[in-house]
Amino acid sequence: MELVLLPLIRFAIGALSMGVGRRSRFLAVLAHLCDAALLARIALLLARGTALDATLGGWADRVGIGFSGDLIGLPIAALIWGLAVAVSLHTWKDELRAYFYVLLHFLIGAAYAMVFTEDLFNAYVILELLTLASFLLVGYERKPRQIWASLRYLFLCSVGMSLFLLGIAVVYYHTGTLNLSALAAHVARAPAAPWIPLAAALLVGGVAVKAGIFLFSLWLPAAHARAMPAVSALLSGVVIKMGVVELFRLAGVFPLDLTFTVLGAATGLLGMLYALQTYDMKKLLAFSTLSQIGYLLIGFGAGSQASRLGALDYAVAHGLFKALLFLAVGQAVACVGSPDLRALTLNRRTIPRGTRIAIAVGILGIVGIPPFAGFAAKAVLESGVHSLFVHAMVALISVGTAASFSKLLPLLSVRSAARCRGATVSAYAWLGGGIALFLPLSATLVPRSILSASWHWPAYLEAGLALALGYGIHRILRGRSFRLPQRVFRVEEGTLAVVAGVLIVFSLLRFA
Amino acid sequence: MGAFHGVTIAIVLFGIGVLGLVIRKDLVIKLLALGLTNSATILCLVSLDSRTPGAAPILVPGVEAIVDPLPQAIVLSAIVINFAILALALVFVMLLVERYHTTDSARIERETNAEEETWS
Amino acid sequence: MIRRETIASASRSSAVLAVIAVLLVGLFCVVVILELGYSGPRPIDVDRWIRVAEEAGATNVVSSIYLGARLFDTILEVLVFAVATLGVRFYLGTRGYKEVVQSIPESNVVRVGAAVLLPPVLLLGIYVVAYGHLSPGGGFAGGVIAASGLLLAAIALGTERINARLRPAVLHGFEWGVLLAILTLATLPAPLSMPLLSDPLPSGRMGSLVSGGSIPLYNAMIGVKVFLSSWVIAKHFVDHRGEI
Secondary structure (H helix, E strand, O other), X not given: OHHHHHHHHHHHHHHHHHHHHHHHHHHHHHHHHHHHHHHHHHHHHHHHOOOOOEEHHHOOOOOOXXXXXXXOHHHHHHHHHHHHHHHHHHOOOOOOOHHHHHHHHHHHHHHHHHHHEOEHHHHHHHHHHHHHXXXXXXXXXXXXXXXXXXHHHXXXXXXXXXXXXXXXXXXXXXXXXXXXXXHHHHHHHOOOOOOHHHHHHHHXXXXXXXXXXXXXXXXXXXXXXXXXXXXXXXXXXXXXXXXXXXXXXXXXXXXXXXXXHHHHHHHHHHHHHHHHHOOEHHHHHHHHHHHHHHXXXXXXXXXXXXXXXXXXXXXXXXXXXXXXXXXXXXXXXXHHOXXXXXXXXXXXXXXXXXXXXXXXXXHHXXXXXXXXXXXXXXXXXXXXXXXXXXXXXXXXXXXXXXXXXXXXXHHHOOOOOOOXXXXXXXXXXXXXXXXXXXXXXXXXXXOHHHHHHHOOHHHHHHHHHHHHHHHHHHHHHOOOOOOOOOHHHOHHHHHHHHHHHHHHHHHHHHHO | OXXXXXXXXXXXXXXXXXXXXXXXXXXXXXHHHHHHHHHHHHHHHHHHOOOOOOEOOEXXXXXXXXXXXXXXXXXXXXXXXXXXXXHHHHHHHHHHHHHHOOOEHHHHHHHHHHOOOOOO | OHHHHHHHHHHHHHHHHXXXXXXXXXXXXXXXXXXXXXXXXXXXXXXXXXXXXXXXXXXXXXXXXXXXXXXXXXXXXXXXXHHHHHHHHHHHOOOOOOOOXXXXXXXXXXXXXXXXXXXXXXXXXXXXXXXXXXXXXXXXHHHHHHHHHHHHHHHHHOHHHHHHHOOHHHHHHHHHHHHHHHHHHHHOOOOOOOOOOOOOOOOXXXXXOOOOOOHHHHHHHHHHHHHHXXXXXXXXXXXXXXXX
């Protein structure tokens, strides 16, 4: 019952915010406190071993909506809460209208519901609510660039959700149920049934549009780069993870290991290549999100418990440091006036010290320096991976990440002269604390055996080598610039890419 | 057999909608194509679970062969969501057309990217 | 010369795109149709649904599903609607008009006809909402019927007259109040030690107007909310016509 209380309270506070008007940010604090209490209670119940699976409303299993609290759900719910608090802190002095807070509360409430739901159609409605709320948030400042970027986002997500609904139609026709556990039983009983590849391809393809996978989510760079910093942090940290959570849940039903490995490798490498060639720092962060989702998929596709836990850990870690980077880089861009790297480097004295420290902490996290969040999660992930190919992929992505983020290094190296605006240090401290404390926090979730197995010297060696190689590549590429085709990010090519992606996933499931 | 024809038509309409979204440059036509895609999905849902000697799922005394009510509940929600998406997409199209005085998506794309050309 | 080349290459690349699109989407449709595996209507378990309907107390089985067993989906859907209204009002509502768009001057027949027809349409909407648990309809359908009636009256008589009666601020308060009421009813079972989102009210005699527990209440609240939201969305679009 507590599980569904989380979203319901958020929705109620969202509705109340409309009436409260200018004081909504204080009401938001009340929401965060309620959520914290509920999350603590859920964690306690789970630790004590109480099963939190229930059908909403007390209806029978085959009729109602199933909710379940498990290990996948709770860390992501904690991440959602953490990012909600960070956004509140970051926008505290911004005098945002009640409209922003209403959308924020609805988005966070929908995210909580997504994390715990076990029902396919419920997932569909939640994803649509997430799409609409985040679409409106991207266009909050009404700049034409943002309006166009979010319109493209809406077009692609709507097509993706239609594909998802087609998948639901096929699944319901053949099995008569929408519950994921019941579906898993059906698929396990008849794994070679002819409808499974198509249904899985439609469902996975539909969700992949929201999950930040390269071929499917070509709306991502424009939308994340052009939104206001708090919204970009929410998008990269929360909304993307909701698609990923649904993918993880689908992986428990359909045999998606090969698909995840292929998609993860593709998005990791392509995202990294695009990140290397861009000079727009916010686009860099967006491409890097695409690339990091590759880790998550590869980890889940590898199949072992350690790699899956590592993927989950990395999802939380990535949410933390990507949000921190978006907030900090966003403020730097606001101070300088342009997201172009060359302009930022020229004017780096105007960037406040707190912002530069935040960028540094974020880079430490994403690049995988021990003992911070990125390294810890990646170590757990890699300890569960046994194929050389997958290790090579992960290493390659790490090298590329290091190379891309080396571009930000010149920004950090100078004492700042003018103070631009230092009001958001609290948000940075909150997120930075999360990154630093990640290791002891994750130790509660990951079993001791996996944890100790992951901290071997190969992990350190690999991290160090990746850093060195990455920096080296950055120095080599510094003089020259290369351009990859930018046409693929238009609506037209993006939609075709989604259709092609569904066909690719279908072929992987049918012929492999 | 009629239901299968319904499903085939629904998928073909879905394909036409996606094609319209991709090939046509006019924003309003893109919007219409999106609406077509969404409606085709709903048609597919309804056709898949239809049966010929069937009755509405209302428990009137004497009615035995009711149709499956769950897809109808799904379709109810899907229709409302499609309406909301179209309304909001239309609002954004209106904003863009007011700002750029054209419904050509290629021109809007060019003008929006113009200032970012130097960075990307 | 350069301009012509650019245009020529642009149309060449869009021709290539069109060909690729047709091939890809065509392949997708063929794959879906072939792999669907349709083999006649599914056997359904009628008794299960009859039991659900009896437990909810409504003869309309679909009502007992989307306002009973899958109430959470419906609440989320109402939120989607509310977000849509919010968005429309935020972008279209706060800008000044360059000129007041006059209503199209209609003949007396249309004006009088609209004023005469409005009450029956509203009554029809109320009927569809009230009998939503006994016959097809429910909150969404009834709310949209009533809102369409109001919209047609607004087009015929001018939105200024309707706005004078239904002031936007009052509508705003009602809308969000009804949303809060829906959420409150959903959480009401909790203090009564029943699971959340279940039905705390007793279901009466099946088939009568007062039956179905909280289902008619939900229908009424959703009907009011959908009516107000649809009216607000339609009003904003109508007010902005002819501005380009």
